[in-house]
Amino acid sequence: MFKALKEKLSGLRKKIEEKEKKEIEEIEIEKAEVEREHPEKVQTKEETKTEKRKVGLKDKVAALVVSREVVIDEKKIEDILEELEIILLESDVAFEVVDAISEALKSRLVGRRKKLTEKLSDIIMEELKSIILEILDENRFDFDEFVKEKLMEKKPLVIAFVGVNGTGKTTTIAKVANRLMKQGYSVVLAAGDTFRAGAIEQLEEHAKKLGVKLIKHKHGSDPAAVIYDAIKHAESKGIDVVLADTAGRMHTKKNLLDQLEKIKRVTKPDLIIFVDESIAGNDAVERARMFAETVGIDGSILTKLDADPKGGSAISISYVTKKPVLFFGVGQEYDDLVKFDSKWLIERIFS
Ligand SMILES: Nc1nc2c(ncn2[C@@H]2O[C@H](COP(=O)(O)OP(=O)(O)OP(=O)(O)O)[C@@H](O)[C@H]2O)c(=O)[nH]1
Ligand SMILES: [Mg+2]
CATH class of the missing domain: 3.40.50.300 (P-loop containing nucleotide triphosphate hydrolases)
Known part of the structure; x- marks a missing residue:
């Protein structure tokens, strides 16, 4: 039952995990660098507007050092959502339902703070589950x-x-x-x-x-x-x-x-x-x-x-x-x- 859909979803989960692992590695390297060269920047978040990517990273590093948290931004999940939409469409979920799922997921994820110890893949899969559950329960009847x-x-x-x-x-x-x-x-x-x-x-x-x-x-x-x-x-x-x-x-x-x-x-x-x-x-x-x-x-x-x-x-x-x-x-x-x-x-x- 639902073998193909299950496999695709677990494939997506793995991809998110890999992506996140790479990102964290990147942040950790940057963090070490910032701490070594400009310890004051980590604390005050005063950034010179040089390289945009770097600023973004330093923000993340600052947030990390202070709270061990990162904010999920739209850019970070854009390609994940796109891939999920394709998986759902390939699994014969109707267009309007795919749309509804994707919109709901986006609004629940973007701007959300995530502890470093939390896995993005877990958060996304849990939200996906609860959104589908709500869709299924909309016309409840016993x-x-x-x-x-x-x-x-x-x-x-x-x-x-x-x-x-x-x-x-x-x-x-x-x-x-x-x-x-x-x-x-x-x-x-x-x-x-x-x-x-x-x-x-x-x-x-x-x-x-x-x-x-x-x-x-x-x-x-x-x-x-x-x-x-x-x-x-x-x-x-x-x-x-x-x-x-x-x-x-x-x-x-x-x-x-x-x-x-x-x-x-x-x-x-x-x-x-x-x-x-x-x-x-x-x-x-x-x-x-x-x-x-x-x-x-x-x-x-x-x-x-x-x-x-x-x-x-x-x-x-x-x-x-x-x-x-x-x-x-x-x-x-x-x-x-x-x-x-x-x-x-x-x-x-x-x-
Ligand atoms: N695997 C599986 N086969 C089913 C299931 N329900 C029905 N079938 C099979 O589907 C075939 C068609 O079932 P029917 O009940 O005759 O379908 P029907 O809608 O009455 O068909 P018509 O009267 O020709 O319109 C039969 O071989 C059933 O055994 C199911 O849940 N799983
Ligand atoms: Mg019949």
Whole structure:
């Protein structure tokens, strides 16, 4: 998980360390020189404006002697920030998110005093972590709390899963069903993908394995009607949650988007969850943006994190859609579903 991003970040850390080591060596040499030749200058900081670089260094030396501190200036971190931006872009973090991270990092670092014993690389990585954490936590949402509270108001809770083809919608529905059942809820599945050949049978197989009821109509029928029937079934049997599958579609396909509109109108889902695969990177984030704008979504689930070396979509998708990430898919088994946790994600990127 996120192997490429992790490697790049640790490469950057090494570069910062080397750069800092060289700088400190330079300062130490200068310090020895100044102390030997002009001990009074170290104390008073009176500088003759000769060579600019030297003045800068002597300032640093003076600061060093007095407080063993240096100030982080913009010039010092310019190239580090640039390199970090490239790493994030290469890792499929969305442009606007890279911008936000870079700006925040700059404003937290420039002008900050740093003890000589502190490593710049540690400071930068810690700040980077906390900025990404804040970005991830911006649209916080607790799925378990939501289910619990909603079920006190109404029953059944209706959740529809939408997205493009092959991203893991159907598998994720089975995983979510498995999770809800383990928490003691009853579940019914709605075979709302009446479009793709074999889709109903695929969900049916999951229903059998999980031991839950599946409501289905025949291939090509109206998905809104299927989901409506599943809701009626849940009402009559006192079932807690309806999980509705839908056919994969591109946000550009007008007729399929109209179909989703109808599903929304007829079945009034409590949650519309956009599902996409983390490995699609920026494409996944752009699709999420389009679905959020056209269909309207309440949150996302990112699948296939286990196969994603980059991680940029996981960092970006919530910021871009302004909607929470609810779960991550991390494998093909039913238990390979991780409830969104910003710290869990950060640990996987930085450990
Ligand atoms: N490695 C990995 N594979 C996953 C994950 N989630 C789903 N898959 C696999 O992705 C493939 C597609 O999953 P589906 O659930 O059929 O995707 P879908 O979005 O329903 O596809 P369509 O119905 O064709 O639109 C399957 O082989 C799944 O096993 C995951 O988190 N990790
Ligand atoms: Mg499917």
